[in-house]
Amino acid sequence: VYSKATKSEISQNYDSAFGLYIKAAESFLNLCRSASATENEKLQWKKSASRALERAERIKQITVKPSQSSGSGTSKQSDLVTKLTPVAVDYFSPEEQSYVLKKGSNVNGIVFPSWHEKQAGLSSVQKQPKLSSLQIQSSPVWRIDNEDVLTEDRFISPHDISQNIVTDCSVCASISCCLEHDRRFGSNVSIVVIIGNRLYDLKLLYNGDWRRIRIDGQLPYNPESGVPLCLTCKAPDTGQPPSKKSVISWPSILEKGYMVLMGGYDFPGSNSAIDLHALTGWIPEHIDIKRSNFEGEKTWTRILEGFVGGRCMLTFGTGSNANIRWRDASLLSTHSYAVIDVREEETGRFVTILDSWVHSESADAVLGPNVLEIPWLDVLDVFDGIYLNWDPQVWPSKLTYHAIWRARTDKKACTHHVRAKIQSTGSDGGEIWVLLTRHVNDTRKPATFIACNVEVVDDEAGCSIVCNKQKLSNKGTYTNNPHVLTRTKIPPLNPSATLSVLAMCEDCSEGIGFDVTIYAPKHLRLSWEKEIPKFPLLKRYAPSTLEGNLTSKNAGGNHTHPTFMINPQYHLHIHPSKQATSMTRERTTLLIETNKDLPVQVLICWSQGERVNEPSQKSIAATSGRYTHGLARVTTQLSRKCYFILRLVHSAYSLSLAGDYTVIVSAFEPHQTGPYTLAVNSFARFSVAAIPQEGAGMYRKTIKGTWDASSAAGAPSFNRYFQNPIYELIFLRSLKIRLQLLRPSSSISLNVTVYPAVDRLSSDHHVMTSGAYDDPITGVVTPLTSLAKGRYWVVPSTYNPETLTGFQLIVFSTLASIELVPKRVSET
Secondary structure: OHHHHHHHHHOOOHHHHHHHHHHHHHHHHHHHOOOOOOHHHHHHHHHHHHHHHHHHHHHHHHHHHHHHHOOOOOOOHHHHOOOOOOOOOOOOOHHHHHHHHHHHOEEOOEEOOEOOOOOOHHHHOOOOOOOOHHHHHOOOEEEOOOOOOOOOOOOOOHHHEEEOOOOOHHHHHHHHHHHHHHHHHOOOOOOEEEEEOOEEEEEEEEOOEEEEEEEEOOEEEOOOOOOEOOOEEOOOOOOOOHHHOOOOOHHHHHHHHHHHHHOOOOOOOOOHHHHHHHHHOOEEEEEEOOOOOOOHHHHHHHHHHHHHOOOEEEEEEOOOOOOEEEOOEEEOOOOEEEEEEEEEEOOEEEEEEEEOEOOOOOHHHOOOOEEEEEEHHHHHHHOOEEEEEEOHHHOOEEEEEEEEEOOOOOOOOEEEEEEEEEEEOOOOOEEEEEEEEEOOOOOOOOOOOEEEEEEEEEOOOOEEOOOOOOOOOEEOOOEOOOEEEEEEEEOOOOOEEEEEEEEEEOOOOOOEEEEEEEEEOOOEEEEEOOOOOOOOOOHHHOOEEEEEEEOOOOOOOOOOOOOHHHOOEEEEEEOOOOOOOOOOEEEEEEEEEEOOOOEEEEEEEEOOOOOOOOOOOOOEEEEOOOEEEOEEEEEEEEEOOEEEEEEOOOOEEEEEEOOEEEEEEEEOOOOOOEEEEEEEEEOOOEEEEEOOOOOOOOEEEEEEEEEOOOOOOOOHHHOOHHHOOEEEEEEOOOEEEEEEEEOOOOOOOEEEEEEEOOOOOOOOOOOEEOOOOEOOOOOEEOOOEEEOOEEEEEEEEEOOOOOOEEEEEEEEEOOOOOEEEEEOOOOO
16 A cells, blocks of 8 residues: 555655555554564554655645645646545444454453453463452452362353352353353353463453453452352262362353453442353343333244254343242342243243352352242243343354444434445345444443444335334333344345444443444345445535424324324425426435434325324325334435426416425324434435424314214214204404314214305305314314305214214414304204
8 A cells, every 4th residue: 555655646646645645554553453463563564654644744735835825826737736635434444443442452441452362471360350348348368279170070050050249140140051051052152261370261252352351260268168259169069068179160260250351349230141242242132021012922932942942041130129029939139040941831831040149158058059940921020121142153144343433522422324235145034133232441330321223225115114104112222231132124125225224322422432243144145335325415405404392282192192293293395306307206314313212203294295184004105113212214215396297289287296295203102202303315405394383373262062962963964964063153354264173082983064154054065174074083174274254153073973972172263353152053
């Protein structure tokens, strides 16, 4: 690269030379970070990097000077190059990826190198981990009890593991799961490596890379009882007294190494999915049993097939409630329990759980743990969470990307967008998993909330793939867990799609590293899309960003609520192309960002730009899908507005098609409120503006009435229509008016119609109506209509007679002084 830069400089191609010198400097500096490099090599590469940067700076001075000093009107050739193209950062380059991983090696102020880097023997041995307050109370001593803890030939059972006074139940449960998996499948999923001189190397996956944690074999002991004050492993029965038995083995060393990484034995706690990911690299997943959309049957099938097939390990976690019991057994709150068996029999479904916690520090406390066999339905009542880890080898296609959320000062969420191409080699669909992992450089710092939004865009159709436009789900997105797993179903592709991943971080007061890993089945090939298509940056294509706020007055909730129509709505107009002679479609993206606790959705409906009362399946052009916390996004192809000139014999008519849409922003429930930002981008010229609220700038009057035995007359076809409640509407000036009859029940079809006040009424001669009888959840609505001053009759009715219920009629008008009173009129 340096040689190419030199040639470009000699040929006076300064723009190319500048970029190449910068890349050369980056390459030299990346070589300096290599663990295999000698000190002499590192010194030489630093000099080369410095030399490359000096040449780049020299070119910068040469190209800027002419534009600063040219005072005359003459133009020289050297004046033509006055600006250098900024060198774009290639976030996928080995240098950038290595930089992120290098930054992630510093945890709690200690550097844990990559497993592949060379180590300098004793100088790289970590200090003893910080002791917990309970350990300190016993005045422990550090000592080595068994020099050959890794050379034992005996099998270690998960029942042999005992948790002592260290609050790391999730670690003990994770080690028990590894032992059980090894017993069933011979997997050796977690290994400690002995390197001699009583030193041990642990290989742990942390902050995007396999790290080397080098420790000695000393462990904390109670000086009086001789009992280890850490995880212990029950010794084989040799007939010796308990205090003489060897109770130390590699699980204790593994726990110590993990505690070193986590900052000490005063471990604040974790969950086993996090710990097992670090120990084994298996994909973590958390399932909240108590969530409203939990699917017990599907979850059981996944767990049973995964466990029996050796593809998953799992634990159960209790909640924070006190006095948790199952039958006669007492369970600890916020505790992890390893699952060592899952089975289905004629008598039912059962799981076997293991509790490694011991409640005594005596020498004979190293006893077998609690083992409980619990029916699956009881598991769902007793526990709050299921923590699973899945074998990544199940997914033949895999991509990993490392990056950093850059610090922001505006307190808005940090986002990073990355895309992957999906090429299908078969006719089947499949499921793609996306794992977002936040790097943790300070394990004692309050956890930052993160989220991952995954969108699948059909390359041929150019729009998001949403299987069910009207399917409702209040899906939690933001979490303080360092791992977020998103499982996305992919329909059969023809032949490709794009996976769009938006990684989000709530608080970015400082740069935070993260990883995005995509897992896919064999027939779906993955590759990063390094050049993301950008929307045009010309002024007339500038993206529109609108600030809004869901309040108690305009938060209508999802479409199952009668207040849905009051949600904020926007008129999106896609302008016609000057060259277009037929309808064309352009790629458009809408993005809502809000706070992490607010589940939101964006809906695009075909319209003429007016408010939409209740969207039907046919009227929906696109949707962001299920409600998601903090962010909702949709990509679709929207039609431009197109004009056709119809030339007849003596005249011509202009016909307008498409191009106008109504965008609806909503939260999941009406009481959920908060500010939001709506951003719109399109490859077409567009405009977007808020649509005034229903009745905005108008006066509102509400009337409550009842259909009783004498007035529930039904539709005109039942020949008693004008025996329905009738209201006299009087105003002294012309106005614009709109009526809404709210639905009292889901099974009632309604209508509201306005007639001129004449002696003989006819149901056919109305001045405004809500249309055919209907039962939308928002009730029936008349269009905004201009009426001349005078007297009118308003008739609210149900389709079926003898429907006895109350009703509510709302009148919006441009005049404050209108009169609306009940009036009984004889049937004509």
